[in-house]
Amino acid sequence: EGPVILAAFATVSLTLKLLAYLRGFNTTGWLISVLVQNFWDVRGFLIVLFVILVGFTCVFRVLIGPCPVDTMKCDVNYFQNIWVSFLSTIEMTMLASYERQVFDGSYSQLPAVLFFCLAILVVFVVSLNALITILGDSFSRVQENATANRRKELAELIVDYLSLLPERVRNRIERNTIYFHALLEADAHGDLLINKDDWQGGLNALKRDLTDLQEKNCEFTIREIERLRNDMGTDISFLREELATTLAEL
Structure with missing residues (x-):
């Protein structure tokens, strides 16, 4: 058994x-x-x-x-x-x-x-x-x-494969291949293009970016409204003082 x-x-x-x-x-x-x-x-x-x-x-x-x-x-x-x-x-x-x-x-x-x-x-x-x-x-x-x-x-598989090799062979591979190079497709601005099979991921990333942009715009709008309110309050106070001074002189 x-x-x-x-x-x-x-x-x-x-x-x-x-x-x-x-x-x-x-x-x-x-x-x-x-x-x-x-x-x-x-x-x-x-x-x-x-x-x-x-x-x-x-x-x-x-x-x-x-x-x-x-x-x-x-x-x-x-x-x-x-x-x-x-x-x-x-x-x-x-x-x-x-x-x-x-x-x-x-x-x-x-x-x-x-x-x-x-x-x-x-x-x-x-x-x-x-x-x-x-x-x-x-x-x-x-x-x-x-x-x-x-x-x-893929990198994990490479590590697993290298761990099975003798140290002498690993050292030789390390000396001969110090860097990994990847040839990727990009547009005229240098941005990487999304593959067709990654359309769902690209769509989700776009939604996330739009959400972040909307939140930033909302925060900026709120700050600008607060700043405008403070400026208007300051201007109104100044006008009141000027009006009071003018009435006092009259």
Whole structure:
């Protein structure tokens, strides 16, 4: 049993390492970056989802678990213990896969069905749609810095490759290639052009720049209004003094 489990973990590790090597290709590098960012962004969502699933697991375990198999009109008790109940809850709420006979042998069929409908609504409808929104935002953030992310991933691959080489070979490569050069397309003013596949990132960057410009203009307008108000107050005070002096002379 031990070697089999070790082989399973080794297979997963090799798969992740193979995916890491795909970062160096233009066709797959951006996708690896998106997947990594997605896993990082959904960590809070996974915690919330886990708490919800544990709650409904306890509910179904209490309502259905203690019932014998012969009263459930099915061959297997899907809620016989907490671990099986958790797996069954995931299958019911996230995959919408269940047997109707499971509810027939519950202590109270109506509450069991109502809690099942509530679980489907919370997990399958609300939570998964929230997950789609999170993944969309994550993709937009990756696209904002798509070029920089690709270069970063490529640089990390170079470091990994160099770490496998003997020190003598690394020193020779370092002497022969001191600098990295990148040939990039630019316009007549020297500004870098955005690639077509980065249009989403460019659009988001443009929106951010417009928002910053609008905030700066608002701050400038407020300062100018305050300055004009102070100047007008000073002028009015001066006119009052002049008028008072003139009236006194008359």
